[in-house]
Amino acid sequence: MSEAASTRTPVALLPSLAPLLHEWLPRQRWFAGKGRPVTGFSLVSATELLPVEGPGAGLLHLLVRVQQPGPPAPSTNDCYQLLLGVRKTLPPYLAPALIGRPTEGPVAGLTVYEGLHDPRLAELILERLRTPGVLGALRFDRFDRGPDIPGGLTARPLDAEQSNSSLVYGDAYILKLFRRVHPGPNPDLELPLALARAGCGRVPAPVAWYESTAPEPYTLGVLQPFLRGSEDGWLLALDSLAGGRSFTAEACALGRVTAEVHAALANALPTVMLRRPQAEHLAAAMSERLDAAAQAVPALKPYAPRLRSAFDAIASLGRHGRAWRAQRVHGDLHLGQTLLGAGSGGPPGPTGSSGSSGSSGDGHWSVIDFEGEPARPLNERRRPQPPVRDVAGMLRSFDYAARTHRPWDPAWAERCRTAFCEGYAEISGADPRTEPELLRAYETDKAVYEVVYEARHRPDWLPVPMAAIDRLAALT
Ligand SMILES: Nc1ncnc2c1ncn2[C@@H]1O[C@H](COP(=O)(O)OP(=O)(O)OP(=O)(O)O)[C@@H](O)[C@H]1O
Ligand SMILES: [Mg+2]
Structure with missing residues (x-):
């Protein structure tokens, strides 16, 4: 040349x-x-x-x-x-x-x-x-x-x-x-x-x-x-659902992997504490997104006051002296961002629950695509955030997976959510559910984003985040 x-x-x-x-x-x-x-x-x-x-x-x-x-x-x-x-x-x-x-x-x-x-x-x-x-x-x-x-x-x-x-x-x-x-x-x-x-x-x-x-x-x-022969967590989850198998061992392993990645990121890159001003700012930003979403998707309107209370709770805790640790996070964590290595077990046999040893729950999981949500500005994506944000993303993903299957089995998602949090706690020492206000606020923010996305691009999928909105609004 x-x-x-x-x-x-x-x-x-x-x-x-x-x-x-x-x-x-x-x-x-x-x-x-x-x-x-x-x-x-x-x-x-x-x-x-x-x-x-x-x-x-x-x-x-x-x-x-x-x-x-x-x-x-x-x-x-x-x-x-x-x-x-x-x-x-x-x-x-x-x-x-x-x-x-x-x-x-x-x-x-x-x-x-x-x-x-x-x-x-x-x-x-x-x-x-x-x-x-x-x-x-x-x-x-x-x-x-x-x-x-x-x-x-x-x-x-x-x-x-x-x-x-x-x-x-x-x-x-x-x-x-x-x-x-x-x-x-x-x-x-x-x-x-x-x-x-x-x-x-x-x-x-x-x-x-x-x-x-x-x-x-x-x-x-x-x-x-290139992780040749690996399979992504989304397809494995759908496979488990189709086969009537549990995915709890995999969900638990994903919780451990997420906590491992979070620990490494917290060690390698700066962390900060979110105190009153940041908590108020976070709550205000989430509320603004909710307002804009309710304008765009009128079905959200009746839920808006109760959803907003999830964000107000964060601001209020901040005013009362609560502080949260923030660090660099994945930013768009869901099942499709995880890969299970080839030879890691794959789906268990017809009788086995995937909780048995040697299942894909124990295999080598990798996490990919750290871009964050591409729709958000880069400086926002690179800001330290509470790691619970990624947890919320993955919890929403179990919900989506469960909803793709007929008949809908909400208990499947609930078991995965529990297993994921337990796995996370095994490594980090703290179960994300011990911060219920923060988890609820991030899950709500994510579900609101999903409602707008689905209304715009895939109206058939709108009932999935709307069901989550219904559940999250009832938590007040
Ligand atoms: N290291 C890897 N080994 C094997 N497959 C990979 C690897 N990295 C990515 N892939 C495959 O490529 C797909 C796309 O990768 P990635 O998610 O990074 O791209 P993207 O353009 O950001 O996608 P999206 O628009 O879904 O966010 C993944 O879903 C996965 O199937
Ligand atoms: Mg991407």
Whole structure:
């Protein structure tokens, strides 16, 4: 690759791509601004990872701001990471990756396509990650204590519904490329790195990563070991429900793992105490979210006063001198963010309750995706928070799992919730249920968020959080 080629940022590039991106971008699974028109693009950075004039495929790395009118805000200006392949003609196997053929600008007459679907280009990204250094606007880095990354691994895109894009290399590594990017350290690199440095084995340790160097620092991609053959906790839970099996051993193990990760995060990164001002601020923020949600989903309105009392209780405890420890947390913990390692037992036999020894309850669970809730601003996601927030997330997840099954078995979720808290207490020494006000406030806040999400995106699912709202409102 020529160094000169890697640093050029032709002014005419984006205008020539804009008509194609207008069509293509809103159709991408990871595009967060669906349903609102795109009114303009601006280029944040462009790096030619592989020259586009060469005989084979070229690869352009772009950070592009996408202008859209609101809501949520009066207008948004989100920044997206694009990896565009450029060829004279597309081979048939890349036809589904086609973006279009610009008629003007530096790639006029060439074919532009989703570069991550081209194994040769995906392999080139791994080559860059193997050799740390700066290339154009990008800086590639390696974990100082990791083994060498082998070359020549074949690449395939991960076939999963996700809000970013991941590539799997030879079933040995997975590279997550963040799509909607925010300036500042992404917790999905920051936290796993801190945990790896602290020797916590519950999170796949980052092996390499890349960031933009200018004009603002954006975390763009993280390479981690691929946990081949692992199964995620959500599917395992649904499997247990379908098979009429208990999931309490798994829930208990997940409670222990969560407490382990929390302990490691509290040791590795700063912790703070939340006192009166922070408690009042927290309660006010939760109340505001509730008000906005009740505006958006009228079904919430009758519950609002009783739900608000959960938040008022936090402010009141703060005023009476109660303080809570806050630390860095996962921020979006649910069953789908956990992976049970291959050979960890799997579902027990037809007669067995999963509480028996050798079940997946005892297997090796890992926690992934420390991005936090992508809809929240990055500075908020990186703030220390009470660890009970993650507990609440997981408790809501058991509820969701139970609700997917007919007939609905609320006792299944209740047993999982109890087992999770017991497992958590085994490691941390404190059962999250001994802070009932905080747990209730976080569960309520989460259920309110879910109501808005489901009303907007999956109305069929709305009864799931509404049932939780009904239960939580009755706890006053
Ligand atoms: N280290 C790993 N080993 C094996 N599979 C993994 C690993 N990391 C992630 N996965 C798989 O990739 C999927 C997507 O990963 P991840 O949740 O990090 O992406 P995401 O874009 O943040 O997804 P979402 O939009 O659901 O939050 C996971 O559900 C899991 O199935
Ligand atoms: Mg995510």
